[in-house]
Amino acid sequence: xxxxxxxxxxxxxxxxxxxxxxxxxxxxxxxxxxxxxxxxxxxxxxxxxxxxxxxxxxxxxxxxxxxxxxxxxxxxxxxxxxxxxxxxxxxxxxxxxxxxxxxxxxxxxxxxxxxxxxxxxxxxxxxxxxxxxxxxxxx
Amino acid sequence: xxxxxxxxxxxxxxxxxxxxxxxxxxxxxxxxxxxxxxxxxxxxxxxxxxxxxxxxxxxxxxxxxxxxxxxxxxxxxxxxxxxxxxxxxxxxxxxxxxxxxxxxxxxxxxxxxxxxxxxxxxxxxxxxxxxxxxxxxxxxxxxxxxxxxxxxxxxxxxxxxxxxxxxxxxxxxxxxxxxxxxxxxxxxxxxxxxxxxxxxxxxxxxxxxxxxxxxxxxxxxxxxxxxxxxxxxxxxxxxxxxxxxxxxxxxxxxxxxxxxxxxxxxxxxxxxxxxxxxxxxxxxxxxxxxxxxxxxxxxxxxxxxxx
Numbered sequence: 001x002x003x004x005x006x007x008x009x010x011x012x013x014x015x016x017x018x019x020x021x022x023x024x025x026x027x028x029x030x031x032x033x034x035x036x037x038x039x040x041x042x043x044x045x046x047x048x049x050x051x052x053x054x055x056x057x058x059x060x061x062x063x064x065x066x067x068x069x070x071x072x073x074x075x076x077x078x079x080x081x082x083x084x085x086x087x088x089x090x091x092x093x094x095x096x097x098x099x100x101x102x103x104x105x106x107x108x109x110x111x112x113x114x115x116x117x118x119x120x121x122x123x124x125x126x127x128x129x130x131x132x133x134x135x136x137x138x139x
Numbered sequence: 140x141x142x143x144x145x146x147x148x149x150x151x152x153x154x155x156x157x158x159x160x161x162x163x164x165x166x167x168x169x170x171x172x173x174x175x176x177x178x179x180x181x182x183x184x185x186x187x188x189x190x191x192x193x194x195x196x197x198x199x200x201x202x203x204x205x206x207x208x209x210x211x212x213x214x215x216x217x218x219x220x221x222x223x224x225x226x227x228x229x230x231x232x233x234x235x236x237x238x239x240x241x242x243x244x245x246x247x248x249x250x251x252x253x254x255x256x257x258x259x260x261x262x263x264x265x266x267x268x269x270x271x272x273x274x275x276x277x278x279x280x281x282x283x284x285x286x287x288x289x290x291x292x293x294x295x296x297x298x299x300x301x302x303x304x305x306x307x308x309x310x311x312x313x314x315x316x317x318x319x320x321x322x323x324x325x326x327x328x329x330x331x332x333x334x335x336x337x338x339x340x341x342x343x344x345x346x347x348x349x350x351x352x353x354x355x356x357x358x359x360x361x362x363x364x365x366x367x368x369x370x371x372x373x374x375x376x377x378x379x380x381x382x383x384x385x386x387x388x389x390x391x392x393x394x395x396x397x398x399x400x401x402x403x404x405x406x407x408x409x410x411x412x413x414x415x416x417x418x419x420x421x422x423x424x425x426x427x428x429x430x431x432x433x434x435x436x437x438x439x440x441x442x443x444x445x446x
Contacts, residue, residue, distance in 0.1 A: 034227060035230060038233055038234050
């Protein structure tokens with residue numbers, strides 16, 4: 001019974017485009033991860049409550065509404081307030097390169113644009129989590 | 140080592156970490172459960188099971204709303220199957236109850252069955268114990284009724300609800316699956332669909348045939364979109380029944396004995412088989428060469444393991 005990587009896949013914001021999130025959720029499952037899919041219209045508070053209760057390693061935010069510069073930092077802030085600093089915050093959607101850089105500087109992980117092969121995301125998460133485990137990361 | 144005191148005092152982050160410790164099993168899980176064991180037993184435990192697609196998650200959401208309106212706190216463990224091919228799992232109950240899950244008086248944890256043959260995560264009963272000790276008033280264990288899982292649910296829940304829908308097959312199939320035997324409440328969900336009345340009638344007919352039963356499970360009808368009140372009423376009827384004549388205590392005693400036995404059997408098998416690959420391979424060859432039957436080969440392996 002070895003511990004699988006637990007990932008929360010969340011749709012934040014008010015848009016209803018969830019096919020990408022569902023495809024990602026299935027790919028992560030096929031890669032052996034345990035995926036909690038939260039559904040549409042999640043607020044940052046709901047996302048962090050779920051991340052806490054499910055003791056996830058990763059939160060993946062799917063955003064198509066253009067609100068990424070408010071939502072990512074807000075989720076990051078709430079994760080830190082909840083004592084979940086070790087959680088990797090990643091995600092994707094339509095996010096311009098300049099904004100991605102700004103978010104990475106704040107502490108958000110790599111972000112993935114539309115059309116990225118899901119294997120890239122799987123590899124990124126696997127490597128990141130393995131790296132954190134070596135550093136004794138899980139709080 | 141986990142600090143149980145914080146869990147017992149209501150800290151949610153510690154509770155979530157504690158649930159992971161329980162899930163990972165081993166010495167840490169044992170140590171943690173030891174620390175909280177005396178605080179368990181206060182919460183009322185409900186088991187919700189049934190075939191996939193019957194609408195269990197929606198009903199759990201409805202029950203949670205009603206229980207919260209009564210001022211009760213609710214802890215939920217939702218179990219979904221781990222893929223035997225990839226080892227991964229899509230845990231989809233949370234997204235069916237996002238409103239209830241965002242309530243501070245509700246704690247929802249999704250578990251993957253993680254290779255447990257019966258479909259019930261081995262950690263599920265101990266996870267309920269931790270939620271119990273953490274102070275939640277009502278605990279709900281939601282799981283798909285496959286394999287032996289419904290027997291395990293019955294051993295750990297005070298009231299078992301079996302949820303069926305007109306699409307999930309007829310009453311005879313439910314009986315074959317053993318679901319009717321373990322049900323304390325039968326719930327026909329999606330009761331606005333064709334076939335619901337017939338399903339209820341055939342369930343009642345089947346229950347009529349059961350002799351010597353002190354408890355006849357009520358067969359309630361819900362639609363999933365309206366209130367879960369008919370289901371909660373059925374559950375409360377059973378709760379009242381259990382209050383008489385030490386029934387609850389007896390049920391819990393029997394259930395705990397069954398749980399202990401199942402854990403021991405599983406742990407013995409794990410330990411005994413841990414270093415037995417060579418023996419097994421050798422005997423498998425003997426069977427293939429027709430030196431003996433597989434029954435005999437199994438006997439030989441066991442005797443060698445037990446020394």
